[in-house]
Amino acid sequence: MNFPSRLVEEAVAEVSKLPGIGKKTALRLVLHLLKQESYVTELLSGALLKARLNVRSCADCHCLSDEEKCTICINPRRDSQTLCVVEDTRDILAIENTGQYFGKYHVLGGVISPMERIGPDKLKIDSLLEKIEKNKDIREVILALSPTLEGDTTAFYITKKLRAYPLKISTIARGIPFGGELEYMDEITLGRSITTRTLFDPKED
Amino acid sequence: MNFPSRLVEEAVAEVSKLPGIGKKTALRLVLHLLKQESYVTELLSGALLKARLNVRSCADCHCLSDEEKCTICINPRRDSQTLCVVEDTRDILAIENTGQYFGKYHVLGGVISPMERIGPDKLKIDSLLEKIEKNKDIREVILALSPTLEGDTTAFYITKKLRAYPLKISTIARGIPFGGELEYMDEITLGRSITTRTLFDPKED
Numbered sequence: 247m248n249f250p251s252r253l254v255e256e257a258v259a260e261v262s263k264l265p266g267i268g269k270k271t272a273l274r275l276v277l278h279l280l281k282q283e284s285y286v287t288e289l290l291s292g293a294l295l296k297a298r299l300n301v302r303s304c305a306d307c308h309c310l311s312d313e314e315k316c317t318i319c320i321n322p323r324r325d326s327q328t329l330c331v332v333e334d335t336r337d338i339l340a341i342e343n344t345g346q347y348f349g350k351y352h353v354l355g356g357v358i359s360p361m362e363r364i365g366p367d368k369l370k371i372d373s374l375l376e377k378i379e380k381n382k383d384i385r386e387v388i389l390a391l392s393p394t395l396e397g398d399t400t401a402f403y404i405t406k407k408l409r410a411y412p413l414k415i416s417t418i419a420r421g422i423p424f425g426g427e428l429e430y431m432d433e434i435t436l437g438r439s440i441t442t443r444t445l446f447d448p449k450e451d
Numbered sequence: 452m453n454f455p456s457r458l459v460e461e462a463v464a465e466v467s468k469l470p471g472i473g474k475k476t477a478l479r480l481v482l483h484l485l486k487q488e489s490y491v492t493e494l495l496s497g498a499l500l501k502a503r504l505n506v507r508s509c510a511d512c513h514c515l516s517d518e519e520k521c522t523i524c525i526n527p528r529r530d531s532q533t534l535c536v537v538e539d540t541r542d543i544l545a546i547e548n549t550g551q552y553f554g555k556y557h558v559l560g561g562v563i564s565p566m567e568r569i570g571p572d573k574l575k576i577d578s579l580l581e582k583i584e585k586n587k588d589i590r591e592v593i594l595a596l597s598p599t600l601e602g603d604t605t606a607f608y609i610t611k612k613l614r615a616y617p618l619k620i621s622t623i624a625r626g627i628p629f630g631g632e633l634e635y636m637d638e639i640t641l642g643r644s645i646t647t648r649t650l651f652d653p654k655e656d
Contacts, residue, residue: 249544250514250521257502260495264480275469277541279503280515287503290465291496297462298484298492309455310485316455336482339454 308353327385357396386414513558562601591619
């Protein structure tokens with residue numbers, strides 16, 4: 247780039263290091279900030295720095311947290327008999343947004359993937375087993391992992407490890423998504439949705 | 452959003468204020484920064500702040516500049532007989548990237564648009580006339596404005612104002628873009644490219 251301002255060039259270079267942001271988008275964003283009052287940029291960079299320097303992993307569930315333990319772990323109104331195992335913090339957000347789950351979480355930090363050399367030892371599986379060993383309250387473990395080869399492998403691995411405990415182990419339902427059209431659905435999803443069909447009960451709605 | 456970390460939530464809120472960045476993209480960017488070493492976030496927010504606080508408008512051509520006058524205006528090797536009039540600093544970048552222009556620039560800061568209540572008085576047209584009045588060196592003014600109704604109106608307005616001076620006034624060529632296919636071109640572009648056809652000279656390539 248041959249920009250009349252070196253400072254703009256440097257800002258564009260930094261912004262375009264973000265994933266999915268090219269040079270042109272970065273330039274558009276930087277020029278936008280230059281047009282705004284300076285407090286806009288101050289708030290933005292302050293919020294990013296504060297998050298980066300203070301956010302850590304919750305000591306209990308390993309999700310992102312401002313304090314040693316996250317707001318969900320210390321919330322006494324959450325059902326501590328149910329534990330939902332997810333891949334990362336983003337999945338917690340998605341599940342929380344549904345408003346359908348009131349238990350606690352456990353973040354694995356990934357899924358088993360031999361291709362990417364991620365074995366069970368690199369995930370928070372040991373701490374999950376430890377938590378279940380210590381905490382006799384837990385009655386049900388919900389495996390909310392992505393329906394991929396890696397997600398399924400991880401689910402199988404955890405299920406095998408948990409067999410020793412008197413627990414109910416469940417997995418989130420797989421099937422046709424809301425609004426999905428049968429004719430465009432892949433065979434595996436459609437086939438599975440037929441074999442794992444549930445009783446139709448209009449009252450449930 | 453119901454995120455276990457308030458700081459992440461605040462950072463996402465600030466990032467999603469940027470144009471074209473939604474909540475989900477913002478979250479992806481913030482989580483990316485959290486995974487990186489903290490110096491990445493420090494460099495990013497530092498560069499944004501430094502640009503916002505120090506970048507100003509060049510006193511001469513009104514493009515973005517780190518100093519009172521921009522690097523193009525103070526460059527003695529640029530041809531000061533030619534002045535290219537553009538809408539904003541981004542256009543300078545695009546023209547500089549072609550490597551085909553060696554003169555100076557003048558940034559209008561917009562185009563005349565009665566719909567958006569932007570009259571000639573809101574643009575840097577007076578300072579353009581002043582510059583031409585003072586600077587007898589200038590021989591040619593190139594109008595490099597977008598081929599829109601507003602761009603054309605602005606070009607006409609400036610041309611009328613410049614008639615009093617012994618100047619060559621030109622506009623960038625309009626026609627079929629490189630790689631454009633005739634059959635998909637709109638009639639105005641194609642029609643104009645026929646009426647303003649140029650002599651074919653293979654040596655020019």
